[in-house]
Amino acid sequence: MTNRAYNFNAGPAALPLEVLQQAQEEFIDYAGAGMSIMEMSHRSSVFEGVNDGAQSLLRELYGIPSHYKILFLQGGASTQFAMIPMNLLTAGKTAAFVHTGSWADKAIKEAKLFGDTAIAATSEADRFNRIPQLSEIRVPDNAAYLHITSNETIEGTQYAAYPATGDVTLIGDLSSDILSRPVDVSQFGMIYAGAQKNLGPSGVTIVIVREDLVESSPKTLPTMLRYDTHVKNNSLYNTPPSFSVYLVGLMLKWVQAKGGVAAMEQLNRDKTKLIYDAIDQSGGFYRGFADLGSRSLMNITFRLGTEELEKQFVKESEQQGFVGLKGHRSVGGLRASTYNAVPLESCKALAEFMADFRKRNE
Incomplete structure (x- = not known):
């Protein structure tokens, strides 16, 4: 498909x-x-x-x-x-x-x-x-x-x-x-x-x-x-x-x-690294919420400079086929959940979208 x-x-x-x-x-x-x-x-x-x-x-x-x-x-x-x-x-x-x-x-x-x-x-x-x-x-x-x-x-x-x-x-x-x-x-x-x-x-x-x-x-x-x-x-x-x-x-x-649970862990680390790198290498445009030593391999939470910009990010991402990037209603912000079944290709696409969005809105 x-x-x-x-x-x-x-x-x-x-x-x-x-x-x-x-x-x-x-x-x-x-x-x-x-x-x-x-x-x-x-x-x-x-x-x-x-x-x-x-x-x-x-x-x-x-x-x-x-x-x-x-x-x-x-x-x-x-x-x-x-x-x-x-x-x-x-x-x-x-x-x-x-x-x-x-x-x-x-x-x-x-x-x-x-x-x-x-x-x-x-x-x-x-x-x-x-x-x-x-x-x-x-x-x-x-x-x-x-x-x-x-x-x-x-x-x-x-x-x-x-x-x-x-x-x-x-x-x-x-x-x-x-x-x-x-x-x-x-x-x-x-x-x-x-x-x-x-x-x-x-x-x-x-x-x-x-x-x-x-x-x-x-x-x-x-x-x-x-x-x-x-x-x-x-x-x-x-x-x-x-x-x-x-x-x-x-x-x-x-x-x-797929090779069992150890292979799943490596895949999950590869996937989340793409998105965390997009955050860490953005010069502060994206700000990760979790402390570095406690970052999740399953749920990546981050913020932008304003709530208006976050709403724009969600709107544009949805137009590009991304689903579920709005943060939980209790805390706001943005969140990408990268569970086992989320393909590496989806994480690559998100990292690329994040880089493009940053270039257009810095």
Whole structure:
């Protein structure tokens, strides 16, 4: 296709053309079943194969140890903000957070509904333009867990390394950078991520959790909000978002075909370098928001001299086929989200547009 947009949306985000084309080919008749994946029973052997296959490939690509469970849940990562303290924040314990911006803040607010919380570190004084140094993190002695947001999509910051928490469980919201680079899963007790940025479409949330954390969820919780419900039923307790799970499986096969997670990281670094160079070499015309040591490989945030010029940038970019470059409504500015499926060619085109726009408006 020659009319594909340069898609820099922050989520739902770009999907590989190859994945979309395969889904299109299989849309009406999946695997010779005479029906779409969306029409068949989630109890059927065909769909169970799709569900199990996606789990197995994710385990292989991400190096997930055998004593971790993989769940495909609904409700988005935002539901996990509540499910985690409901299941894991026990009496006398505190939920600790590193406050890095907009999404960390949402997680903190939900946890406060269920128990005590503590801020182990924050970059609020710096307008969340950086990730706190690991040496700044102070975990309370009675912490049930330490929660981090690996990548803040709105501010455009990302952890370069994760904190070592010893006996305290580390929980990571990796919604916007899962599978974008290798991760030592064993460092975490739980990782969760909405699929709609790096793993597929909206509708399914991936939870990777150590078995001992969810063997026995509190019996007072509603059935659907207990992790052990989904563990015991292989994520098939109720009707799952079957088409979304199927597309996650296709995305994982695409990552595998591209060389795996390490190859994804190199591609992402090559892509973002093009755009960061356009910012850094602009003589101050473009100003990056995130501190250099905290720059995200997934969301590049930057400003121009005036809001009027930023509006002009967005308008002209849209006329050239670029989508999603307006910054989040809460902070303004500009943002390019360069998730796994965003092609290198799109980033080259954006860097060229940025250079041309600068020459015409300096």
